Amino acid sequence: MRTATMTVDKAYQVAQTDDRLFGSFIEHLGRAVYGGIYQPGHPSADEDGFRRDVLELVRELKIPLIRYPGGNFVSNFFWEDSVGPLENRQPRLDLAWRTLEPNTFGLDEFARWTKKAGADVMMAVNLGTRGIADACNLLEYCNHPSGTKYSDLRRSHGHEEPYHFKLWCLGNEMDGPWQIGRKTMDEYGRISEETAKAMKLIDPTIELVSCGSSFRDMPTFPQWEATTLEHNYDYVDYISLHQYYGNLNQDSSDYLAQSDDMEEFIHTVVSACDFVKAKKRSKKTLHLSFDEWNVWFHSKSEEEDITQNHPWQKAPALLEDQYDFEDALMAGLMMITLLKHADRIKIACLAQLVNVIAPIMTERDGGAWRQTIFYPFYHASRYGRGMVLGTAADAPVHETSTHGEVSDLVSTAVWNQEEETLTVFAVNRNLEEDCRLELDLRSFEKCVPMEKLELAGFGLKEENTASEERVRPQSLTDIRMENGKAETVLKKASWNVLRFHL
Amino acid sequence: MRTATMTVDKAYQVAQTDDRLFGSFIEHLGRAVYGGIYQPGHPSADEDGFRRDVLELVRELKIPLIRYPGGNFVSNFFWEDSVGPLENRQPRLDLAWRTLEPNTFGLDEFARWTKKAGADVMMAVNLGTRGIADACNLLEYCNHPSGTKYSDLRRSHGHEEPYHFKLWCLGNEMDGPWQIGRKTMDEYGRISEETAKAMKLIDPTIELVSCGSSFRDMPTFPQWEATTLEHNYDYVDYISLHQYYGNLNQDSSDYLAQSDDMEEFIHTVVSACDFVKAKKRSKKTLHLSFDEWNVWFHSKSEEEDITQNHPWQKAPALLEDQYDFEDALMAGLMMITLLKHADRIKIACLAQLVNVIAPIMTERDGGAWRQTIFYPFYHASRYGRGMVLGTAADAPVHETSTHGEVSDLVSTAVWNQEEETLTVFAVNRNLEEDCRLELDLRSFEKCVPMEKLELAGFGLKEENTASEERVRPQSLTDIRMENGKAETVLKKASWNVLRFHL
């Protein structure tokens, strides 16, 4: 068996994780809202029509932050349509997904739902078909206490207290040709600068996210980042990254190598930010909001048929990727990559949360269940908070078709000082060979293995279903400790969480 | 007598005419609507207040398509003002023509009127003072069946069925300094691109017309065409051309030579389209919408006095060109030029239809009557549908003051396979000399002359009036047929329609 060695030293500190790294995303898209988190009449629905079975799984994931209401949906979102007495709300055409938005669940309902879910809202303003004044009105509605036109409108709707949403997206994927009201680099730089400036006058406690490129292969990446930030740098706090991966070529080894691309993507965005920082002679360092990430490729063709040929349905099943075991490994690899950059990435949103490319699925007349990708995220959210430590690893490599030689091992370590635990997350993405891991933990003197959580031994295409959760972790005790060194075996194609008490 | 020879061969096919080549245009301008198509209280008014005498003449012209509501008017048009209960509608200042728009006739009334006229609507969105969202709302109002905010608004106004307007103009003459909310090339390219994209998501069955230059002598022509199409090429279906001619220098011979300029204009726009097509590596060929064409010069100074010194009248007489015989020849020349380019020109609108630079005029308390230009259009609309054939002509030439040597003869031929007819349209624009035409029709074996319709023998300045239709065609039989060759005389200054049965 091949061997990897790794040193985790408490002196090599990357950064304390921001809780918001474990955020997620609910868009008005498919069955995320209607039939997802909200389904009046469902047996599990509470007095607000919120599904209790879904809420339970959401709480299980300990999601601190949920992005809303889009995504592409936001670029033609008229928030006024979504508030006020239900009998006055009118359905609207959602142009992003070409479905019918009934507006029976809106801004105020979402605020209520997140309260029950224990999460904060990451709100977005529409910079596709609207501008500064509309963004300001929405912010006033949400965050201003009272005594003004829009704050009093909120109060008249029964919401006396402001929501104090702290985090706001300045539009969504504004570089994308698919975006309603797409902007050029300079157009977006300008509108985001002026909107940001005005919004911070209304509420200086908010933080703003500038739209970065929609994904790394956009033709304008990374010039988009540099040009837009040159306009709005002084007024924004984060720049967004979005990325989805998929096993498009039925080449699992090469598929799992894509987390290395994600490394490069993050590196380039950091570079663009710091280039602009220098050019502006600014003292402010911009952070990253990786506010859409996941595996997404299973559902693409079906969803196109609905969008193109059967539009204007209410909450049709869209983007309902059915994930398999290798997707769980990929989600785990992405989560580890995010953690490794906790010094610059302060926000990340698993896209999305329910039904739509989601860890949590619902049956219309049945229950809610966990997809394979649920678990790596669950483990990270439960055990991945704390001080991320740099890991010095020496691991075997394997050859891939388009990524060349890549490391078998992708890993990171998080030291939770309060709970006195150390957690090592590691994926063995070699599909053929197990790997012995020798872990040097000598800087942690009283280190005691607690458990090893493992996802392994499944067929790569194994899926979970509503009735059977085939892919689920098991808790093992096969970590051997000696002389400050821990040793265990990382099985081929495995997700591993090594937990130690300090 | 000089002789022209011409060969019409069924093998040389240009293209089947699109019915929409015989379209026209009603703008909220002058007496086109109020006192034109709509005059409650007039003896001929029907239950909707539509003048029956006008409708009759419109039907006589077999107009398949009518552009609406502008023209320049559209650039500050707020369609919401023009719909709903009459008692709630409010007058607005029309800034294009500086008249008062009473809004008693609006979008829904026009839809009803066109139904009676047997025509389709070519609708326009306001890209002067409005943007994407407003255009989308209008489209939703017109074309979406039901169940959404604006489709239900239409239904609440008593119009249960959607109008399914198929053809939409993305603004009007956006390059013109006179345009309310004029755009630069890049500004228009961007707003039209984003608006077109969003509109096609709402209704993918619509076709969109991008604004070309306002006329050939615009300083930004033809760069405007290339630059704007580079932005919106993927989302639009046609590019517009507008052109008016007039005998401004009292030089009739040179005036009639201007149809050669129109040839050049069309050629250049086609070139610009195909240049962008190649640059975009697109498989789509863009077609042309010549959606404003006519003679216009008689009324310019009077109209300026009203517009500048006596504004805010309700339906004042504006642009009421009184046409003479040479204008009819010019209109005929333009119509022939359009037919010759039936391969690329799919839409053309005689601008306009009633009272405003129009073939049909009304008297306030009297009847409706035909101007001289009525007839060439009438003939083309009646007999010009079918397969346009290339004509190989060898004709005498004459000298003009600014156009140099030009051909006496301008002609085209249309083969209607269904009706088994062949029609040759020909203008002899030599004002001094008749011309013997030898027409080689040997590819049509059983060709029999039916009649020759002719406008000739009038003084060049002869006009029609409400009481007397002086300039009208006569039907002649002076076509001699021998050995597959037809022979007739095209009188000096004449419009000729040679009709054959096959």
Next chain:
Amino acid sequence: MRTATMTVDKAYQVAQTDDRLFGSFIEHLGRAVYGGIYQPGHPSADEDGFRRDVLELVRELKIPLIRYPGGNFVSNFFWEDSVGPLENRQPRLDLAWRTLEPNTFGLDEFARWTKKAGADVMMAVNLGTRGIADACNLLEYCNHPSGTKYSDLRRSHGHEEPYHFKLWCLGNEMDGPWQIGRKTMDEYGRISEETAKAMKLIDPTIELVSCGSSFRDMPTFPQWEATTLEHNYDYVDYISLHQYYGNLNQDSSDYLAQSDDMEEFIHTVVSACDFVKAKKRSKKTLHLSFDEWNVWFHSKSEEEDITQNHPWQKAPALLEDQYDFEDALMAGLMMITLLKHADRIKIACLAQLVNVIAPIMTERDGGAWRQTIFYPFYHASRYGRGMVLGTAADAPVHETSTHGEVSDLVSTAVWNQEEETLTVFAVNRNLEEDCRLELDLRSFEKCVPMEKLELAGFGLKEENTASEERVRPQSLTDIRMENGKAETVLKKASWNVLRFHL
């Protein structure tokens, strides 16, 4: 004692002063409106809630024109909020000054107040967060007689007659990063061009002011002027200048030398205008609107604390500069500089009028009183109207820290032909030495000294207060006349108004 000689000859005519040179400014800012001109319940309030004590002082200044409602305020001003029945008006967040705008005093109230004050309104449209259509609607509301949507709205509010506001600002300081909806040069050029064009179609009798640079030290000055005018030159009538000075370095001599900077500023703006005029081959000469000028520096830090840390107050005390004697000298110097350029400067607004960097102050429960800067403006407004004459002066100089050697004397002369008076305004800005002035008036044959008004002999930091007007002018008779020459002494640090009867 040093001597200055000066010749005032009736043949050397600069220009007749435009009455609007003596304009002022009321912004919805601080206590200018609420607690300033408007305070229902105050003992001096009239039936409209207007303070009579303030009105009296305003009339004393003979203000012909008052700019309204901003200033920075206008860039997020929604005029509709400020009109109509009081019970329907809602407070709005003013983002410019981060105060609460109660909207109990609005557009219609201001029109009524200016009527009582005897002044015209210089209105502004919001080009920060709004555009063409909104500007047009406001103009229609104000100036269109009746029979249209917005003119009838005004009438429904009880204002039958249109206001006929003649002078309109196209936004405010649109180059300033602090401006809500700031524009780049090209953005502002374009929006102002199109807005101006549309507005003049509604009412061609209006005059429009294009925004120049916010002050001379803006980084884009004077390119801003050239670029924006290249867009809108044909549609605008004036370009604005704004400038405030302050004794920031506690160097009074250098402070007073800043009127020389103002000279340069005016000269450069004139140059930019005439450069564009030549480039456009235009026959129109653009004039200058110096629509914000004053001393402003005392209150800056206090105001920032309220704006930044205690926002959303209703009418907090903001920008309440407490002026001293040297500020009065500076205001006098600025006023003289404006008069000297009466050939190009047709409009000037002392910014502002009441409580906010203002000549007139109010006590909440007390009276209204005059600041030191009241008097130079008062003298100019009273005696400075007529034909400005070029003065040939030869005066001593003194050295300053950053302006080098500057003249002791800054002066101008105004010949009022109707009233048969000649007035010489002169500041001796030498703080150490009196100066004997020899004034050659031989072109005015029957010249008789009437009085010398003087502000002199006060400590430079002497202020007025609500209870005591320490700095006020006295009327002297120490002008000696002989052989067409007048002689008097201009005391060190003095403002002097020499009045002659002709």
